[in-house]
Structures are given as structure tokens and as C-alpha cells.
Amino acid sequence: AQSVSQHNHHVILSEAASLELGCNYSYGGTVNLFWYVQYPGQHLQLLLKYFSGDPLVKGIKGFEAEFIKSKFSFNLRKPSVQWSDTAEYFCAVRVDKLSFGAGTTVTVRA
Amino acid sequence: GAGVSQSPSNKVTEKGKDVELRCDPISGHTALYWYRQSLGQGLEFLIYFQGNSAPDKSGLPSDRFSAERTGGSVSTLTIQRTQQEDSAVYLCASSPVGAYSYEQYFGPGTRLTVT
Incomplete structure (x- = not known):
């Protein structure tokens, strides 16, 4: 069965710092990849997704993610975070069903 | 437009009781999914409905869990x-x-x- 691993449970950083959240998955075939975000008190929403083509995908709010097939990874990045990026971030991988990682809580200090 | 709505927002129940959770999907959406999120864990897939097809129940953790979708719209998850x-x-x-x-x-x- 496929699995999704997010390396960091909780990340704390200051505004303007760079952010990178790791995501690895276990399936070796064709996958679709997603990052979802849940801001405090809000619904889960899609940040970005990868289906095919350019492995560097750009999402909303300045986020991007890079698909590295050889490493089974889909890490999320943002060069300069803001206080409003405080949220929980979930990586998800679709083979047949959508499988989610455990999530990473990001706290940005003003 | 209106998003997905769920009710109730909070439910406290005693062990052994039955509960029903309701989901109203976005109008016109043909696919509906239920997930469970436990503390410190990711989202766990429970069940998937697509149109009139038989639902994918492979994620339901036990036979105490069931779900239905009436008229291709509202869904109820029963525990x-x-x-x-x-x-x-x-x-x-x-x-x-x-x-x-x-x-x-x-x-x-x-x-x-x-x-």
C-alpha cells in the first residue's frame, strides 16, 4: 500500500525566513501529487498539484513544489514566509485513492 | 458560491450510541468523499461516491461505519x-x-x- 511521509511535525520560523517541507511517498508508479493547506479555523484547500510535465510547480501565495521522481519526493518551498502562512500543511499522493501525510504545523513568528 | 457544508460542527456522544454526520456537497459535484482526521495523523480515506456507481467503501474501518448518498447529493455517514x-x-x-x-x-x- 502506498504511504506518504512528511518529515517535520512542527516547524517554527520567523517572517522572511525560507520554508521547505519534505514529503516522500512509497509508490513507484505514476502518481499525482498535491499539497493542501489548512489555515486556523478554515477548511482544507489546495495549494498546488502535479500531474505531469514541468516538475517544478507553482501554487498560490508564492508556494512552489518540486517533484523529484528518483527520490520519490515532492517538497514544498516558499522563499520568504509571512505570518499569514501559519497553518497546517498536508502532502497527498494519488495512486488509486488520495493518501495524505500526517501534516506539518508551520508557525511563523512576526 | 456555497462550499461544502457539514453538520453538526461538533458532536459529543456517549460510548455505544449511534451518530449521523451530514455532508452537503457543492451543487453539481458528482463525486463525494469522506475522510477521518485523528489527532496527529493525516487524513484517512473512508468512502467515495461517484454518481450512480457503487461506492468505494474500502476505507471504512469496521462494519459499524456506513454511509449513503441520497439523490446524488447529500450524504450521511453513520457510526x-x-x-x-x-x-x-x-x-x-x-x-x-x-x-x-x-x-x-x-x-x-x-x-x-x-x-
């Missing part, structure tokens, strides 16, 4: 004889197209607490 380990946030999502690869729009969830 019978609740146990403390059922305590979690139950999330519903819908998408305009079947197949899991399309973006899913999530509701606010129902927080279930079994005492």
Missing part, C-alpha cells in the same frame, strides 16, 4: 455503537469530476467526541 477510538474530525469533500486526481473541495468537518 453505530460508537467507541472512544472513533473520536476524530470527520471531513467531507466533493469534486466536479470523479476520479481522485481532481481537486477536492473540503468542508469544515464535524468534530466527534465519544465519551
Whole structure:
């Protein structure tokens, strides 16, 4: 069965710092990849997704993610975070069903 | 426009009681999903409805869990004889197209607490 691993449970950083959240998955075939975000008190929403083509995908709010097939990874990045990026971030991988990682809580200090 | 709505937002129930959780998907969305989010864990897939097809129930953790979708719209997740380990946030999502690869729009969830 496929699995999704997010390396960091909780990340704390200051505004303007760079952010990178790791995501690895276990399936070796064709996958679709997603990052979802849940801001405090809000619904889960899609940040970005990868289906095919350019492995560097750009999402909303300045986020991007890079698909590295050889490493089974889909890490999320943002060069300069803001206080409003405080949220929980979930990586998800679709083979047949959508499988989610455990999530990473990001706290940005003003 | 209106998003996915779920009710109730919070439910506290005693162990052994049955509960029903409701999901209203976005109008026109043919696919509907239920997930469970337990503390410190990711979202666990429970069940998937697509149009008139037989639902994919492969994620339901036990036969105490069941779900139906009436008229291709509203869905109800029922948990019978609740146990403390059922305590979690139950999330519903819908998408305009079947197949899991399309973006899913999530509701606010129902927080279930079994005492």
C-alpha cells in the first residue's frame, strides 16, 4: 500500500525566513501529487498539484513544489514566509485513492 | 458560491450510541468523499461516491461505519455503537469530476467526541 511521509511535525520560523517541507511517498508508479493547506479555523484547500510535465510547480501565495521522481519526493518551498502562512500543511499522493501525510504545523513568528 | 457544508460542527456522544454526520456537497459535484482526521495523523480515506456507481467503501474501518448518498447529493455517514477510538474530525469533500486526481473541495468537518 502506498504511504506518504512528511518529515517535520512542527516547524517554527520567523517572517522572511525560507520554508521547505519534505514529503516522500512509497509508490513507484505514476502518481499525482498535491499539497493542501489548512489555515486556523478554515477548511482544507489546495495549494498546488502535479500531474505531469514541468516538475517544478507553482501554487498560490508564492508556494512552489518540486517533484523529484528518483527520490520519490515532492517538497514544498516558499522563499520568504509571512505570518499569514501559519497553518497546517498536508502532502497527498494519488495512486488509486488520495493518501495524505500526517501534516506539518508551520508557525511563523512576526 | 456555497462550499461544502457539514453538520453538526461538533458532536459529543456517549460510548455505544449511534451518530449521523451530514455532508452537503457543492451543487453539481458528482463525486463525494469522506475522510477521518485523528489527532496527529493525516487524513484517512473512508468512502467515495461517484454518481450512480457503487461506492468505494474500502476505507471504512469496521462494519459499524456506513454511509449513503441520497439523490446524488447529500450524504450521511453513520457510526453505530460508537467507541472512544472513533473520536476524530470527520471531513467531507466533493469534486466536479470523479476520479481522485481532481481537486477536492473540503468542508469544515464535524468534530466527534465519544465519551
